[in-house]
Amino acid sequence: MTPADTRDRLLDAAERHFADHGFAGASLREITADAGANLAAVSYHFGSKEELFVAVVARVMAPINAERLRLLDAAEASAAGRPLEIEALIEIVVGPVLRARAESASACSMRVFARFQHEDAELWKRLAEGPLKVIKPRIEAALARSLPALTPPEIAYRMHFMMGAVKSVAADQHALRAFSGGLCDPGDVERTLRELVRFLAAGMCAPGAKPAARARRAGNNPRPRRAKESKA
């Protein structure tokens, strides 16, 4: 076997256990046994269980957000100032999450990604201040440019809904298979991604609440909107 580093084996095992049982439900004893390491190795390499968890999440999120940034930079450079097409933009946001599975031997990255926000508030805040806060404004700005008919709250709501749908896929592939009665193969990442992008793009493009002007669909007028629209 290729033992890699003890530190890396600990991260691999911890990723699996945190994904399966959450932070509180995973025990360092099982993690270290799974990693073929000693219990004290966690303290030596990370200091505490919480620091190990943070390291696991950071390792999961880093390549996902790096890929998002890379694709976003490339797409915006290629667009030369024009708004991105909404399906392409959503694929940039969603694709790296779903494809992270293929690159991870343990295939638990997505579950960690989907679950870590449900951990205790202190943990979540600490993680939210980290790698999330660099990519989110970029995505938000790109969405606002591509969907000029929507107000900022509408953009915010829909981003939230979108990430929820993404996490529902990432959280548990077994649930998707069981829930669909075998109709959906969660192992088919590209199919799942195609369905997800199509669903999200349509939801994102849904017409916003219009008080009087009945636009059949969201106008693709790249007029820089600044008007505040207060409606219920």
Add this chain to the structure above:
Amino acid sequence: MTPADTRDRLLDAAERHFADHGFAGASLREITADAGANLAAVSYHFGSKEELFVAVVARVMAPINAERLRLLDAAEASAAGRPLEIEALIEIVVGPVLRARAESASACSMRVFARFQHEDAELWKRLAEGPLKVIKPRIEAALARSLPALTPPEIAYRMHFMMGAVKSVAADQHALRAFSGGLCDPGDVERTLRELVRFLAAGMCAPGAKPAARARRAGNNPRPRRAKESKA
């Protein structure tokens, strides 16, 4: 405020703690202290921590699914055989979840609803075989009737995405407020519900994959496309 029954106070406190910390993260000592009850009361009334959890989830799910069934029966009777309007159908599925908050004094029902599927697989299976398995086929059949252009796998995928978005709202209202920078008020249930239904209805109505016409899409080419299609 009547102290109700010890059993009910235990359920109330357990709902809060399970919602905040998950099954593994909640401790019976804190729950019983919060309920003003004795530690041994859990064993007496429920038998074990796991049975208490199951009772909490059942109490949360029962009124939600009962309301869904009631609304679905009424809508289908009123439709007299015609497919339901997709927005009305989605509101029937989603509304009882979001509105469950208003009826619960502790306002934790939604968080329990959103989190309980992330618990250990054994727990999840046990709960999935319960109240979920009566309402899901009804929703699925109604969706299939309202969206005849979609294949069964497409229906299944989109149901999964839909419930993910719903859970993202139910899971943590604080996240919605923080994530939106204060633009979204999670306490405004009706506004949130309206935005969510509009988003989901559009996603559900997205055109399905054409069998022969649509070839496999390349990864991400920001080729600007015309406005999207309207009806399925």
Add this chain to the structure above:
DNA sequence: GTCTATAAAGGGATAGAC
């Protein structure tokens, strides 16, 4: 860096008095 051994705390469950 890795190990053994143990500390210190907290967990769920339960027996038995009342």
Add this chain to the structure above:
DNA sequence: GTCTATCCCTTTATAGAC
């Protein structure tokens, strides 16, 4: 039904040998 007291187990963390 409710309580006290306790059992027994697991947990994280750490000290110190190697």
